[in-house]
Amino acid sequence: MTRSVPMVHTYQSYLDASPHDRITFEQCGRVLDKIIAAMDLDDPVYSETWEDFIGVAITYTKIRADFSLMSITEITEQSAKRTSAHNAVIDSLTAVVRLMARDGHDTKWANEFNIDLTDAKRAKTKFNRRKIGDFANYLVYINALSTRLV
DSSP, X not given: OOOSSOOXXXXXXXXXXXXXXXXXXXXXXXXXXXXXXXXOTTSHHHHHHHHHHHHHHHHHHHHHHHGGGSOHHHHHHHHHHHHHHHHHHHHHHHHHHHHHHHTTOOOGGGGGGTOOOSOHHHHHHHOOHHHHHXXXXXXXXXXXXXXXXX
C-alpha cells in the first residue's frame, strides 16, 4: 500500500527541510576527498574496511529509499531494520576513522559527523546520525553513477 498523494522530493527540498541538520553534496564531496587522500586503498586492510563501509551504506540506502513508497504501517514495520542498518553504517564509518587515526592520518573530517574516538562511552551519544546516514546515501549515489564508467 502506498501513500495516497505521492511526494516529489528534490535536493532543494532536502536542504530547506533540514537547514541545521544536513550535509550538502559539496560538504560530502570535501569529506570524501579527504578520506581518499588519506587512505591507502592498495593496502588490503584499508580496501576491506572501505568496501565494508560501502556495502553497509548500500544496504542502508536501499532500505531508506524504499521508505518513500511505503505506508506508515510499512514504515513502522521496517523501522527496526532501518535502525539496525543505520547503526551498521555508523559502526563501519567509525572503523574507517579508527584505522586512519591508528596510522596517523588526518581524521578532522570526522568532526563533520561528531565522531569522537577519545571517549568510547560518550562517542555514540555525540554522533550526528542524520549526517552520517546522509553521507552514506551520498556515497551510494556517487558509486551508482560511477558504475556506468566500468
